Amino acid sequence: xxxRDVIQPATTATHVVGLCALAYFASAQxxxxxxxxxxxxxxxxxxxxxxxxxxGFIYLLLLLLWGFSRERxxxxxxxxxxxxxxxxxxxxxxxxxx
Amino acid sequence: MGxxxxxxxxxxxxxxxxxxxxxxxxxxxxEIDRWMMPSTRLHWDDSMQxxxxxxxxxxxxxxxxxxxxxxxxxxPLERTPFLTLTYGSEESRKxxxxxxHPITLEPLAKPLTLGASGFIYPFxxxxxLRYKNIGAWLVGxxxxxxxxxxxxxxxxxxxxxxxxxxxRLHRAFxxxxxxxxxxxxxxxxPFHLLITLSGLIVAFAIYYPDAPQHTYREQVQxxxxxxxxxxxxxxxxxxxxxAKEPGELAPLEPMVAKAEQHWGPGSVYLLRVNNPKDAxxxxxxxxxxxxxxxxxxxxxxxxxxxxxxxxxxxASAMVNTWNFIAGLHYIQFRHDALRxxxxxxxxxxxxxxxxxLFFWTxxxxxxxxxxxxxxxxxxxxxxxxxxxxxxLATLAFxxxxxxxxxxxxxxGLGRARVEILSFYALxxxxxxxxxxxxxxxxxxxxxxxWREQCTAIAxxxxxxxxxxxxxxxxxxxxxxxxxxxxxAGTDLCLLAAAALALLAAHKLRRRVPQEETLExxxx
Numbered sequence: 001x002x003x004r005d006v007i008q009p010a011t012t013a014t015h016v017v018g019l020c021a022l023a024y025f026a027s028a029q030x031x032x033x034x035x036x037x038x039x040x041x042x043x044x045x046x047x048x049x050x051x052x053x054x055x056g057f058i059y060l061l062l063l064l065l066w067g068f069s070r071e072r073x074x075x076x077x078x079x080x081x082x083x084x085x086x087x088x089x090x091x092x093x094x095x096x097x098x
Numbered sequence: 099m100g101x102x103x104x105x106x107x108x109x110x111x112x113x114x115x116x117x118x119x120x121x122x123x124x125x126x127x128x129e130i131d132r133w134m135m136p137s138t139r140l141h142w143d144d145s146m147q148x149x150x151x152x153x154x155x156x157x158x159x160x161x162x163x164x165x166x167x168x169x170x171x172x173x174p175l176e177r178t179p180f181l182t183l184t185y186g187s188e189e190s191r192k193x194x195x196x197x198x199h200p201i202t203l204e205p206l207a208k209p210l211t212l213g214a215s216g217f218i219y220p221f222x223x224x225x226x227l228r229y230k231n232i233g234a235w236l237v238g239x240x241x242x243x244x245x246x247x248x249x250x251x252x253x254x255x256x257x258x259x260x261x262x263x264x265x266r267l268h269r270a271f272x273x274x275x276x277x278x279x280x281x282x283x284x285x286x287x288p289f290h291l292l293i294t295l296s297g298l299i300v301a302f303a304i305y306y307p308d309a310p311q312h313t314y315r316e317q318v319q320x321x322x323x324x325x326x327x328x329x330x331x332x333x334x335x336x337x338x339x340x341a342k343e344p345g346e347l348a349p350l351e352p353m354v355a356k357a358e359q360h361w362g363p364g365s366v367y368l369l370r371v372n373n374p375k376d377a378x379x380x381x382x383x384x385x386x387x388x389x390x391x392x393x394x395x396x397x398x399x400x401x402x403x404x405x406x407x408x409x410x411x412x413a414s415a416m417v418n419t420w421n422f423i424a425g426l427h428y429i430q431f432r433h434d435a436l437r438x439x440x441x442x443x444x445x446x447x448x449x450x451x452x453x454x455l456f457f458w459t460x461x462x463x464x465x466x467x468x469x470x471x472x473x474x475x476x477x478x479x480x481x482x483x484x485x486x487x488x489x490l491a492t493l494a495f496x497x498x499x500x501x502x503x504x505x506x507x508x509x510g511l512g513r514a515r516v517e518i519l520s521f522y523a524l525x526x527x528x529x530x531x532x533x534x535x536x537x538x539x540x541x542x543x544x545x546x547x548w549r550e551q552c553t554a555i556a557x558x559x560x561x562x563x564x565x566x567x568x569x570x571x572x573x574x575x576x577x578x579x580x581x582x583x584x585x586a587g588t589d590l591c592l593l594a595a596a597a598l599a600l601l602a603a604h605k606l607r608r609r610v611p612q613e614e615t616l617e618x619x620x621x
Contacts, residue, residue: 016105028306036312046332047416049310053302054420056309057295061245068102068246091312 019067022080027060029087036091103250106243107454108477112484113240115451119488120222121293122444123214125429125437128177129584130214134499136570137207139585142179142200144364149181151350151369154203159183159374162196167340169371174200175386176432210506210513211499217518218492223301226518234304237297244294251283275460279453282446289443290450296427299420303329334397334411338372338380345377348405356407357383357398377403388432392418393425448485455481459544478544479532486551487528489595493558494524496592500565528554549606552599559596563589 035052039045063080070076123130132139149155151171159169163185170193172182180200184193197206220226227233283290298305303325310328311318317327329335354366365385373379379402387394395417399408413421425431429440459481462474498520502508508516528551535547566589567573574593577586 028308031306031309032312035309039313043416044331044414045310045313046328047414049313049328050332050416050420052313053306053309054299054423056302056306057242057245057298060242061249064242064246065102065249095312095315 015073019076019080020064022077022084023060023063023067026063026080026084026087027056029084030059031056033087033091036094040094103247103254104458106247106250107451108458110240110243111451111455112480113236114244115448115455115484116225116488117222117237117240118444118447118451119492120218121297122441122448123492124219124222125441125444126584126587127214127219130218130496130588132582132584133566133588134211134213134496135209136572137209138178138180138197139570139572139582140179140200142174143176146174146200148173148364149200149203151354155181155183156347156350158196158198158203159185163194165375167373168193169369169374171369171371173367173369175367175388180206207504208506210504211517212514216514217495217521223297231304234301238301238305241294241298244290245298248283248287248291248294252287275453275457279450279457282453283450286443286446286450290447292426293440293443293447296423300424300427332414332417333395334413338378340373340376341378343377344375345379345403347371347374347379347381347402348400350381353381353383353398353400353405356400357385360398360410361385361396371402374402379403380408387425387430391425391431392422393428393430395421452481452485455485472540475536475540475544476533479529479536479547482532482536482544482547482551483525483529486548486555487525487532489555490528490551490558491521491525493555493562493592495521496562497558497565500562500569545606545609549603552603552606555599556596556603559592559599563592 031052034055035049038051039048043051063083067076067080155171159166159171162183163169166185168186170182170184172178172184174181181198181203182195183198184195186193197209198204199206217226223234223237224231225233225236227236302309307325310324314322314324314327318324350369350371354369357366358364366383367386368384370382370384371379372382381400381402383398383400385394385396395411395413397411399410400406401408429437455477459474459478462477495517498517502513502516504513506513511519531551532547535550536543539546563574566585572582572585574586574589576582577589
């Protein structure tokens with residue numbers, strides 16, 4: 001058995017698990033951001049969170065499908081990572097501004 | 099997309115099958131409960147006179163749990179034709195539950211089983227692994243994988259409409275398996291999308307627990323949990339503290355009458371009395387969701403002592419969107435034909451998953467012959483244990499329910515726990531059998547394992563019907579004649595399962611010589 005036979009599946013497994021975790025993290029941050037933005041747009045707090053929660057699963061599905069359909073793994077990681085950072089940082093920035 | 103479809107299916111197919119199987123059974127959980135709890139095989143329809151809350155039911159509560167912190171009264175309904183009272187003890191808020199005849203109010207014999215609603219339904223959504231919601235997370239991961247499978251399935255099957263009409267059952271085994279997978283997958287695609295997405299959305303609190311943090315930051319700063327504030331505002335779930343001063347509970351009937359003025363006669367089905375003997379206690383009334391798809395979470399709250407309305411919760415339009423999605427998944431509406439369609443749709447999902455797994459292992463077998471890997475054999479064993487094993491386990495659960503003696507304690511364990519142990523024990527035995535068969539003969543062992551387990555399914559299903567007859571006297575003709583739908587339906591489904599399993603075993607038996615011939619030709 002070559003070392004390559006072990007490394008290649010391990011790399012694939014790490015990519016799959018890591019990308020799923022990153023997509024989930026990004027979707028969770030997008031849920032928080034969507035809730036906050038829709039609340040600021042005039043929706044009641046409860047409605048805003050409920051809408052964001054329902055959208056969260058659609059976000060996650062789209063991110064997973066998009067991430068796994070990229071030919072270059074690095075692009076999927078960079079773009080999902082960037083989106084996560086953006087969705088995580090925006091509410092904090094907006095709260096500081098407010 | 100093709101890889102995503104294959105690997106998500108292969109890695110999570112077995113878990114998905116278990117979730118779809120138990121979900122399909124949960125469509126009829128109350129009916130299976132009637133089968134498993136013979137003392138509750140009663141009849142109730144909404145035109146019958148409900149027992150009086152103050153004259154008949156309150157004395158039962160006072161007598162059994164005068165000092166309990168919470169009383170819950172669930173009035174008889176068509177699918178649960180008995181009165182249910184639950185109450186915590188002084189030491190613990192964990193509820194104990196008593197059932198009563200809906201008319202005479204005689205206590206019913208303790209069921210000594212969790213039934214389908216207490217075991218199969220929880221297994222469907224959390225695999226009964228409650229610690230830190232591990233089971234719910236596993237089910238959630240499987241659910242999201244199912245959504246990915248459905249969407250990627252559409253992408254990889256570009257000839258979607260032609261495949262919808264292509265079912266070649268008489269062609270080669272692999273071809274016909276793939277056709278069944280495609281036809282069932284395409285025909286039931288909208289149902290599977292709906293049921294999977296709604297299943298995830300109803301459990302939002304587990305999957306996105308931090309969602310309210312940013313929106314409710316003001317409440318968080320003032321020391322209130324964001325989650326609690328959100329649940330109170332959106333879903334009307336609030337907790338009121340006891341005053342620790344004695345108070346006398348006001349009559350319950352006028353409260354129900356007041357609520358039913360708004361909701362319509364006979365619409366209240368649940369009353370929860372929080373701190374019944376406290377000056378700050380309250381009574382929460384809930385209405386049934388029988389007449390609409392939307393799950394009704396509206397409630398009336400009355401002051402314990404004065405009997406005055408403290409508040410009325412009405413869900414907003416947005417929350418009712420979520421209630422509609424939840425209602426689509428929970429199926430609490432009263433519509434037998436739709437319930438059967440849900441059941442068949444769920445079983446269709448099982449067929450799609452099982453044929454997908456079967457096709458994948460078939461297709462990889464040729465590769466295995468060339469490279470001599472064990473992987474496909476192990477996946478074969480896993481598929482057999484996951485598909486036939488879980489069905490056998492369910493039948494063991496039903497059979498144990500009818501065959502174990504009606505004693506609270508058996509072998510030092512509660513009877514209900516022994517039933518659950520039977521479920522897992524037979525699943526373990528089925529898994530061991532599959533591994534043994536497949537490893538002993540890596541060429542044809544999988545066919546023998548499928549065939550033997552299908553035969554075992556047929557045998558156990560027939561035994562379950564016989565056991566029901568022998569232990570209760572309710573044989574199929576009697577239940578059909580008396581119109582006992584839940585018991586007759588369960589028996590008929592068991593017999594249908596036995597017939598299908600026998601047919602599958604017969605087809606697999608014919609398949610073994612063909613495979614042997616093919617192997618010889620290949621060599």
